Amino acid sequence: NAGVTQTPKFQVLKTGQSMTLQCAQDMNHEYMSWYRQDPGMGLRLIHYSVGAGITDQGEVPNGYNVSRSTTEDFPLRLLSAAPSQTSVYFCASSYSGPAKLFFGSGTQLSVL
Amino acid sequence: DAKTTQPNSMESNEEEPVHLPCNHSTISGTDYIHWYRQLPSQGPEYVIHGLTSNVNNRMASLAIAEDRKSSTLILHRATLRDAAVYYCIPRISNFGNEKLTFGTGTRLTIIP
Numbered sequence: 001n002a003g004v005t006q007t008p009k010f011q012v013l014k015t016g017q018s019m020t021l022q023c024a025q026d027m028n029h030e031y032m033s034w035y036r037q038d039p040g041m042g043l044r045l046i047h048y049s050v051g052a053g054i055t056d057q058g059e060v061p062n063g064y065n066v067s068r069s070t071t072e073d074f075p076l077r078l079l080s081a082a083p084s085q086t087s088v089y090f091c092a093s094s095y096s097g098p099a100k101l102f103f104g105s106g107t108q109l110s111v112l
Numbered sequence: 113d114a115k116t117t118q119p120n121s122m123e124s125n126e127e128e129p130v131h132l133p134c135n136h137s138t139i140s141g142t143d144y145i146h147w148y149r150q151l152p153s154q155g156p157e158y159v160i161h162g163l164t165s166n167v168n169n170r171m172a173s174l175a176i177a178e179d180r181k182s183s184t185l186i187l188h189r190a191t192l193r194d195a196a197v198y199y200c201i202p203r204i205s206n207f208g209n210e211k212l213t214f215g216t217g218t219r220l221t222i223i224p
Binding site: 004035043045048058090099101102103 | 144146148154155156157158161199203211212213214215216217
């Protein structure tokens, strides 16, 4: 099992560029979520999904869009990147609800 | 949301037990207490969770106070690999509000 796979591992963007962070899981988990982690801080929830076709906002959703067309994939889109979005992004999934979350290895994003 | 208080940092000698405390005085009666840890440059990993009684698994034990206002994660015999940031998280379990909010955690240093 690959678990939770995030791509890319590193990305540098210019202000205003758009991109999609990919997240895929092969455990047939219904619940998926995106977190960001800034230096010296804990993780903050961006968006989450309790199943295909269902998404909802977390603590810090502004500037990010998500969709969940399949159980396996939960991409995170930055429509117009800003320096404040420089962070490490983690995707996580679980069988049902945010218990026993499995995390990916993260994407380090820098916005110049 | 239930608030948690954890020490910013702790140190322990290798091969000795470690007791990581967490205060969650505003926890509701249906909130589980989750513990995760984050090793350097990795995503968080699930450690253990519980509701009212003490819980054990291969990684750790969780002791929950009778009034549920505090809990303690116990690592029975610390190894260098246990050096990580440990997060204590009450799970908000209301339907339609499935969020897991991470704080800043306790940074555990293991002394060889």
